[in-house]
Amino acid sequence: MIHFTLKCDKDHRFDSWFQSSEAFDKLQAAGMVSCTECGSTQVEKAMMAPRVQASRKNATSPDDRGRATPGPLSTPATAAEQAMAELRRKVEENADYVGMNFVSEARDIHDGLSPERAIYGEAKPEEARKLIEDGVPVAPLPFVPGRKSN
Numbered sequence: 001m002i003h004f005t006l007k008c009d010k011d012h013r014f015d016s017w018f019q020s021s022e023a024f025d026k027l028q029a030a031g032m033v034s035c036t037e038c039g040s041t042q043v044e045k046a047m048m049a050p051r052v053q054a055s056r057k058n059a060t061s062p063d064d065r066g067r068a069t070p071g072p073l074s075t076p077a078t079a080a081e082q083a084m085a086e087l088r089r090k091v092e093e094n095a096d097y098v099g100m101n102f103v104s105e106a107r108d109i110h111d112g113l114s115p116e117r118a119i120y121g122e123a124k125p126e127e128a129r130k131l132i133e134d135g136v137p138v139a140p141l142p143f144v145p146g147r148k149s150n
Contacts, residue, residue: 008035009042014078037080088143095120097145103127110136120145 002021007013014036018024024045027033031041095118098105102121108114120141123131131138 005046006033006035006043007046008038008040010035010038010040012037012040013046037078084142088141091120091141092145094118097121099145103131106131106136106138107134110134 001017001019002024003015003017004024005013005015012035016033018027024033028043033043034041035043098119098121100122102119102123105114105119105121109116109119122145123138128138128140
């Protein structure tokens with residue numbers, strides 16, 4: 001994984017991780033890299049200082065109680081990132097994760113076959129579109145569920 005500081009054509013700066021430099025170039029060329037603040041796809045790598053660590057054991061530094069202090073990407077940097085983190089926290093606290101069973105669970109709840117409750121999970125775009133066409137109230141989440149990420 002490689003970390004880049006990026007900036008859009010409106011000079012918004014944000015950080016992102018990519019599998020490799022080539023992966024970034026491919027995603028950028030396909031218009032799949034967008035600004036976290038304005039959504040612009042006119043994004044390029046920004047000038048950044050290299051981050052070099054002496055050793056793995058120094059990757060975090062202890063605070064005054066001896067606990068590890070998280071690195072710079074652990075806390076949201078912008079108001080948009082803070083709002084996204086809060087939304088994710090609320091969803092994960094107040095809804096049941098149903099994974100790849102989302103489509104059938106949402107349909108069963110809508111049809112009264114399962115008890116009504118808040119759920120979130122994963123669906124293919126065409127399956128989600130079909131739910132919406134059938135009147136099932138669903139909406140995409142702007143984050144990947146925690147169980148799905150590294």
